[in-house]
Amino acid sequence: MTVPVDHAVGQGVTEALRVRVRRGDAVAEYVVPRRANQTVLDVVTEIQRDQDPTLAYRFACRVGMCGSCGMTVNGRPRWTCRTRVAAVAPDGMLSLEPLRNLPVVKDLAVDMEPFFEKWRRAHGYFEPGENPPDDFATVEPDSPARQEVDAGIECINCGVCYAACDVVTWNPDYLGPAALNRAWTLVNDVRDQDRDGRLAAVAGDAGCHSCHSHMSCTEHCPKGLSPTFSIAGLKRETGKAALRRFWRRG
Numbered sequence: 001m002t003v004p005v006d007h008a009v010g011q012g013v014t015e016a017l018r019v020r021v022r023r024g025d026a027v028a029e030y031v032v033p034r035r036a037n038q039t040v041l042d043v044v045t046e047i048q049r050d051q052d053p054t055l056a057y058r059f060a061c062r063v064g065m066c067g068s069c070g071m072t073v074n075g076r077p078r079w080t081c082r083t084r085v086a087a088v089a090p091d092g093m094l095s096l097e098p099l100r101n102l103p104v105v106k107d108l109a110v111d112m113e114p115f116f117e118k119w120r121r122a123h124g125y126f127e128p129g130e131n132p133p134d135d136f137a138t139v140e141p142d143s144p145a146r147q148e149v150d151a152g153i154e155c156i157n158c159g160v161c162y163a164a165c166d167v168v169t170w171n172p173d174y175l176g177p178a179a180l181n182r183a184w185t186l187v188n189d190v191r192d193q194d195r196d197g198r199l200a201a202v203a204g205d206a207g208c209h210s211c212h213s214h215m216s217c218t219e220h221c222p223k224g225l226s227p228t229f230s231i232a233g234l235k236r237e238t239g240k241a242a243l244r245r246f247w248r249r250g
């Protein structure tokens with residue numbers, strides 16, 4: 001559906017934004033007014049509310065916390081609620097597609113299930129053991145293990161790094177940067193009781209050693225995290241675990 005520029009531009013708005021949206025096998029075109037401080041999510045919402053209520057997309061918090069608004073914006077995966085149009089579409093053209101490497105539910109909404117299934121496969125959940133202490137366990141904020149994962153625990157599960165990862169595209173079985181980053185935070189959690197199981201889970205064919213260190217995840221993460229750094233840590237620790245097993249057998 002295409003709306004004429006004159007119709008789309010309202011009072012006090014002098015410019016129009018041309019928006020191309022991938023909708024299955026087709027591309028729909030829209031025109032919306034450019035507004036001050038407009039985000040990409042604002043644009044999608046305006047299209048859905050004023051022009052085409054059938055357009056499907058996902059968001060929740062609008063403030064960079066929930067991780068649900070990821071889309072491909074002008075060819076690059078981004079969180080759309082914190083992406084300003086002015087920063088990514090200086091020429092007034094916006095191309096929107098669903099995140100790469102995930103099945104499309106409809107239009108701009110993807111199915112995140114394969115992404116979270118890989119968190120499960122990487123043992124990306126806290127394991128308290130059979131007899132967790134009654135008291136709250138203490139994690140010293142300046143301990144080396146806590147410092148090692150200080151940034152990594154800020155992940156919001158947005159899937160942007162997963163969409164940016166070429167290794168996931170080549171090998172859909174690959175656990176991917178977010179699940180491995182999560183595993184690394186737990187490997188360094190002194191309260192967790194599944195260190196060996198987790199290292200074994202990420203050491204297989206589709207695990208950390210499949211990473212080619214392209215650094216696309218680190219380049220695209222909207223939180224400024226470095227899954228590449230976390231994966232390097234896992235490579236190191238899985239290597240040490242393999243050596244320990246070898247020497248025990250010898």
Ligand code: SF4
Nearest residue numbers: 155156158159161221
């Ligand atoms: Fe999103 Fe960054 Fe977490 Fe990847 S590591 S899921 S890009 S917050």
Ligand code: FES
Nearest residue numbers: 062066067069081
């Ligand atoms: Fe929650 Fe964008 S809507 S992170």
